[in-house]
Amino acid sequence: MNKTSSLSSLGEFGLIDRIRSRFSQPVAPELGIGDDAALLSPAPGCQVLVSTDLLAEGVHFDLGFGPARLLGCKSLAVNLSDIASMGAIPRWFFLSLAIPAGFPLETIEGLLDGLAEQAVAHTCILAGGDTCSSKSGLVISVTIMGEQRPELVLKRSGAQPGDEVWVSGTLGDSALGLKLLTEGKRLGGDDDYLLQRHLDPTPRCHLGLKLAESGLVHAMIDISDGLLADLGHIAEQSGCGAEIQLAQLPLSAQFQVYAAAQPFMPWQLAICGGEDYELCFTAPAANHQTILQLAKTAGIPVTVVGKVTDSKQVQALLPDGTLFKPEAKGFTHF
Amino acid sequence: MNKTSSLSSLGEFGLIDRIRSRFSQPVAPELGIGDDAALLSPAPGCQVLVSTDLLAEGVHFDLGFGPARLLGCKSLAVNLSDIASMGAIPRWFFLSLAIPAGFPLETIEGLLDGLAEQAVAHTCILAGGDTCSSKSGLVISVTIMGEQRPELVLKRSGAQPGDEVWVSGTLGDSALGLKLLTEGKRLGGDDDYLLQRHLDPTPRCHLGLKLAESGLVHAMIDISDGLLADLGHIAEQSGCGAEIQLAQLPLSAQFQVYAAAQPFMPWQLAICGGEDYELCFTAPAANHQTILQLAKTAGIPVTVVGKVTDSKQVQALLPDGTLFKPEAKGFTHF
Numbered sequence: 001m002n003k004t005s006s007l008s009s010l011g012e013f014g015l016i017d018r019i020r021s022r023f024s025q026p027v028a029p030e031l032g033i034g035d036d037a038a039l040l041s042p043a044p045g046c047q048v049l050v051s052t053d054l055l056a057e058g059v060h061f062d063l064g065f066g067p068a069r070l071l072g073c074k075s076l077a078v079n080l081s082d083i084a085s086m087g088a089i090p091r092w093f094f095l096s097l098a099i100p101a102g103f104p105l106e107t108i109e110g111l112l113d114g115l116a117e118q119a120v121a122h123t124c125i126l127a128g129g130d131t132c133s134s135k136s137g138l139v140i141s142v143t144i145m146g147e148q149r150p151e152l153v154l155k156r157s158g159a160q161p162g163d164e165v166w167v168s169g170t171l172g173d174s175a176l177g178l179k180l181l182t183e184g185k186r187l188g189g190d191d192d193y194l195l196q197r198h199l200d201p202t203p204r205c206h207l208g209l210k211l212a213e214s215g216l217v218h219a220m221i222d223i224s225d226g227l228l229a230d231l232g233h234i235a236e237q238s239g240c241g242a243e244i245q246l247a248q249l250p251l252s253a254q255f256q257v258y259a260a261a262q263p264f265m266p267w268q269l270a271i272c273g274g275e276d277y278e279l280c281f282t283a284p285a286a287n288h289q290t291i292l293q294l295a296k297t298a299g300i301p302v303t304v305v306g307k308v309t310d311s312k313q314v315q316a317l318l319p320d321g322t323l324f325k326p327e328a329k330g331f332t333h334f
Numbered sequence: 335m336n337k338t339s340s341l342s343s344l345g346e347f348g349l350i351d352r353i354r355s356r357f358s359q360p361v362a363p364e365l366g367i368g369d370d371a372a373l374l375s376p377a378p379g380c381q382v383l384v385s386t387d388l389l390a391e392g393v394h395f396d397l398g399f400g401p402a403r404l405l406g407c408k409s410l411a412v413n414l415s416d417i418a419s420m421g422a423i424p425r426w427f428f429l430s431l432a433i434p435a436g437f438p439l440e441t442i443e444g445l446l447d448g449l450a451e452q453a454v455a456h457t458c459i460l461a462g463g464d465t466c467s468s469k470s471g472l473v474i475s476v477t478i479m480g481e482q483r484p485e486l487v488l489k490r491s492g493a494q495p496g497d498e499v500w501v502s503g504t505l506g507d508s509a510l511g512l513k514l515l516t517e518g519k520r521l522g523g524d525d526d527y528l529l530q531r532h533l534d535p536t537p538r539c540h541l542g543l544k545l546a547e548s549g550l551v552h553a554m555i556d557i558s559d560g561l562l563a564d565l566g567h568i569a570e571q572s573g574c575g576a577e578i579q580l581a582q583l584p585l586s587a588q589f590q591v592y593a594a595a596q597p598f599m600p601w602q603l604a605i606c607g608g609e610d611y612e613l614c615f616t617a618p619a620a621n622h623q624t625i626l627q628l629a630k631t632a633g634i635p636v637t638v639v640g641k642v643t644d645s646k647q648v649q650a651l652l653p654d655g656t657l658f659k660p661e662a663k664g665f666t667h668f
Contacts, residue, residue, distance in 0.1 A: 035571070036385060036417075036419045036556060037383040037384055037420045037422070037478075037480070038385070039381050039382070039420075039484065039487060040383075040384060041381045041484075042382070047373050047374060047375045048374045048375070048382055049372065050371055050372045050374060050428060050462060050477075050479070051371035052428045052430055052463060052475070053430075053464050054430040054431075054432055054473070054475055056466060056467070056468050056469060057469065058469035059432070059467050059469055060466065082370040085370045086369070086370050086371045086373075088371070092384075094384060094477060096387075096388040096475055098388055098393070129386060130387050132388055132390060132393055134473075135390060135393055135471050136469060137470060139388070139390070139432060139468075139475075141430055141473075141475040143384075143428060143477040145382075145384070146371070153373060155369055156369050157369075221370060222370060237369070
């Protein structure tokens with residue numbers, strides 16, 4: 001491919017053909033790309049779960065921060081994470097792209113590479129979409145659909161006072177990675193782990209599904225706005241409160257090295273930074289050991305970071321027992 | 335409401351609450367706005383049909399051309415049209431908005447008014463979405479889901495040589511309306527019919543559903559890129575060709591008045607202009623009278639404009655029998 005070629009050499013239908021050819025469909029939907037609508041059937045006894053995320057250049061991503069391939073991976077990952085947090089199985093996705101005139105074709109190719117890679121990794125089929133030009137930046141809109149038996153779906157609304165609050169993986173890496181990217185750090189140096197955590201998050205699909213099937217969990221959400229805000233959504237929907245013990249937060253070695261060089265622990269990044277794409281879930285304390293065992297089998301560490309309370313407040317306590325006062329509860333647009 | 339208020343006074347979650355409150359849901363999905371994903375069930379025996387359209391400011395719409403309410407109506411209409419063209423029943427939609435900083439709240443309110451109006455008119459439920467800021471223009475991404483029994487779904491691929499080619503309504507009004515808008519015409523003058531046809535298209539949901547249920551039709555598509563291009567999609571998917579008789583095209587009185595003032599008939603607008611959102615379908619000639627009767631009952635005029643051939647070409651013939659040579663087959667991005 002000519003490195004200098006731009007999208008205009010391909011045209012709209014050329015681009016659609018290119019997209020179609022990039023996704024080898026393991027199981028084709030009844031009727032996919034190439035008609036007015038895709039035709040899909042959930043498995044018998046299953047309901048359809050749908051989520052959508054829109055990523056805009058200059059708002060959600062900066063093409064200078066990393067390869068387009070990782071942006072493709074992430075565009076699907078953030079949607080997969082929503083399906084994971086419901087305990088469902090990802091099945092189909094729809095991709096809409098608004099692309100600026102003269103946009104380099106190789107960036108689009110990279111984006112499609114990443115999307116295709118992530119789609120194969122999670123057996124999620126591209127079933128349709130839309131392409132158009134954009135007056136300014138690149139806009140990526142993904143709608144994902146999954147399926148699950150309704151009795152297994154994990155909602156935000158099931159938390160009960162006394163439940164333990166769990167999180168998967170480690171928190172704050174992505175927010176710290178973004179901070180470093182903003183400061184000019186790029187992949188290929190000492191900070192790759194943290195940068196990768198921001199540029200290429202791993203949706204916890206397998207763990208989410210296992211937790212749903214186990215029946216051990218009351219409520220679940222994925223952490224996209226920061227633990228404090230997202231646990232707040234669980235609390236609000238469940239009509240209860242929650243208390244986070246900051247001393248119990250799972251932090252990566254890389255995050256801790258950074259934190260050690262600061263005058264104080266960067267709790268703000270860890271629970272308000274967002275884009276962790278880890279799971280937060282609540283479960284009765286009696287299920288503690290079984291959950292640890294299940295997560296071990298799934299290969300993802302999980303940690304209790306607090307408990308559900310019967311207050312209406314969600315708060316975080318510093319290691320000395322005093323109340324943590326966040327600068328802002330989480331990322332908010334506008 | 336303060337006329338000068340902007341979105342920043344509301345915040346992201348305020349906006350989501352505002353959106354939620356604007357849509358009175360006639361039948362709530364099992365789990366809609368307020369969790370990580372919506373949970374939906376097609377009716378027994380039905381499959382799910384999904385389509386998505388992304389509208390970008392400066393590409394698909396100009397906020398100066400008409401009220402935001404009509405833009406809201408149209409954003410859902412173009413998606414409803416995709417469901418109509420499959421002969422399916424619209425059920426749920428997902429709305430993603432990328433909104434520039436400082437965008438006037440009243441424009442968003444107008445947009446939501448139109449979306450809600452259209453949603454009520456077609457009993458289509460807002461089941462989720464995403465909101466974020468945009469670096470530049472407004473971006474509206476809608477994903478729509480409908481349902482239908484698989485044996486009734488009308489695809490692009492069923493056309494057979496000898497079929498009559500039908501279209502609903504009249505063609506070219508929308509393209510002419512856009513031309514007039516571009517020339518500076520606005521609503522409130524003599525050209526309202528044509529401007530409305532561009533700004534506020536009517537998706538042919540009822541007619542599409544009746545045609546699907548009738549079993550009279552072989553293939554169907556909605557005309558978004560212009561009859562010549564969209565009939566081309568039917569021909570391509572069906573492995574055949576088609577011939578359009580331009581003398582038979584249904585043209586509105588308003589379009590004809592305009593055409594009479596031109597040195598030649600503006601066929602280009604009528605079959606290549608696009609955004610008609612009328613239905614194009616093919617059916618055996620033996621079904622001609624029954625189709626006319628069905629369309630009369632549905633209240634939408636339908637007209638035969640040509641036939642399906644066993645060639646591989648789609649062409650249009652001028653009233654004198656010579657071949658029409660389009661300037662471009664239809665709108666294409668990039």
